[in-house]
Amino acid sequence: MDLAFLQPLYEHPGPWASVYVDTSRHTEDTPHERHLTARAMARELAAQGADEATCRAVGNAIEELRHSSEPHGRALFARAGEVVLDPPLARAPQGDWAQWAPLPRVTPLLELASEDPVCIVAYVDRKGADFELRSALVSRDAGGVTGRQWPIHRTSSVDWSERHFQLRVENTWEHNAAEIADALAVCQEETGADLLILVGEDRERRSVRERLPQRLHPLVVEAPHGAGSRLLDEDVERARGRHVRDRAAAELERFLAARAPDEEGRAGAVEGVPALVEAAREHRIDELLIRPDGPDAHREVWIGEDPDQLAVRRTDLKILGEQNSWSARADDALIRSAVATDAAALLVTPEADEAVRVEVGAPGAARAADEVPVGGLGALLRWK
The missing domain is CATH 3.30.1330.30 (Ribosomal protein L30/S12)
Known part of the structure; x- marks a missing residue:
């Protein structure tokens, strides 16, 4: 895990308030429950010796989450009356808790927010591909590519003219696979994606994979779905989880x-x-x-x-x-x-x-x- 995002926590001396808040529950009582959490965390920090300004800053930051729809949780790191860093979590913490200490309590953050690989899901067919950007917190369209539209399909004839047509079909497929691979490589570079999931028929997936730059081959996963299939969230999570385990x-x-x-x-x-x-x-x-x-x-x-x-x-x-x-x-x-x-x-x-x-x-x-x-x-x- 790249730790550069933690740099702001070490630009100033402590002590530090470290707070982890569970936002995974969403009911009509959530705003009131978050209000109670804000007061409880401020009281807990005060009991551990935190200054009033920092307790107030943490309480206000949690109050601002009253109407948040974040699916997992938030970590808050504060000192001298200011919340310095408040990253969202990729998994919910085991309850709300707070600590006042000379250093920020960041090890739980490695477990709750770390190794959240960003994926590009590429839905591939003979005409082109659509890309989705997926992570624990993000799911959005990431563009795509449209290749040559004709000729695409083979015929069953075997005379000379049809063989020539078949060759043109093969050339179209190869051209489109190369264009998809180029576009996917550009998308990966722009997004910094950790994982590329190819969805489509076996031949189209293989053709695109073979044309990707060698540096991207270790990032590729082929999903066993046919053309037109869309990956469910659990399919993506399995691929992301396997990537994290294999790397570790x-x-x-x-x-x-x-x-x-x-x-x-x-x-x-x-x-x-x-x-x-x-x-x-x-x-x-x-x-x-x-x-x-x-x-x-x-x-x-x-x-x-x-x-x-x-x-x-x-x-x-x-x-x-x-x-x-x-x-x-x-x-x-x-x-x-x-x-x-x-x-x-x-x-x-x-x-x-x-x-x-x-x-x-x-x-x-x-x-x-x-x-x-x-x-x-x-x-x-x-x-x-």
């Missing part, structure tokens, strides 16, 4: 392989809080792996004002010359460092673990996958 499993495999030292004795991956803290201070984290239920995720570390000022012990920060320090969760502190150094993050889920067990298929693989990363926190490293 591939990264876990890479992590497993990188833990072994290379010829120079350097490992390409580390796990455990002490090793991660050291890597973060040296700006060597390339991708942070987080298993939310791991015991290290909520382990206490110490942070200074800058993202690379973190340590396992408070005294270590003083040795580094940092006079001011605060305790924080290890996962939130490491995410702050990852954002500052343009690193990515990967949420490790049970589904990804299972995919790795199947892929590795070796004695002890199940045990190894269950422990990836050990303690719940790990990182793939970059070397200068």
Whole structure:
């Protein structure tokens, strides 16, 4: 997951209010329920020590959701009387909750808003294609392409003139497939789509796929639907979910392989809080792996004002010359460092673990996958 969107949270010092609100329920009483939620979250933050201005800003932001039709929820991050970031969620949180802490509580956001792959669904036939842009929050028309309209269909005759006609039909199909592939490649580049789902007859899907740029081939999924069929939401969700699981499993495999030292004795991956803290201070984290239920995720570390000022012990920060320090969760502190150094993050889920067990298929693989990363926190490293 690209963490760049979290950058505003680390441009100012804390403490921070982090609030997660469930907006998945919609009834005639919803406006009143959201009003009660706004008051409850403001009270909870005040009880934890938040200043009045920040409590009021959070309460007002939730009040503004009273008539929202958002299907899942919203996260709110506020400080000094201002809501700095309020991303929508791709999944509903387990109830409404709020926290006041030195750092924003962002790890739940990785689970509730992360890996929401944007899809282009291409409905392909011999005459052209229609494109839809789909994600957990978006479903809209994304244009399309119309190819040559004649000749399109074969005949059953076998005389010379009809064979010539058949060749022209083949040329029309190939021309249209090339035009669809070109338009689809442009659409993907403009939208940044993570997944391309081709819908149509086998031959038309295959012809378009073969003509796509090589860089897009790993993003393509072919849906087993005939011409004229439209994908249901659950069809798209299955494809999106499979894409997320496959990507996570591939990264876990890479992590497993990188833990072994290379010829120079350097490992390409580390796990455990002490090793991660050291890597973060040296700006060597390339991708942070987080298993939310791991015991290290909520382990206490110490942070200074800058993202690379973190340590396992408070005294270590003083040795580094940092006079001011605060305790924080290890996962939130490491995410702050990852954002500052343009690193990515990967949420490790049970589904990804299972995919790795199947892929590795070796004695002890199940045990190894269950422990990836050990303690719940790990990182793939970059070397200068």
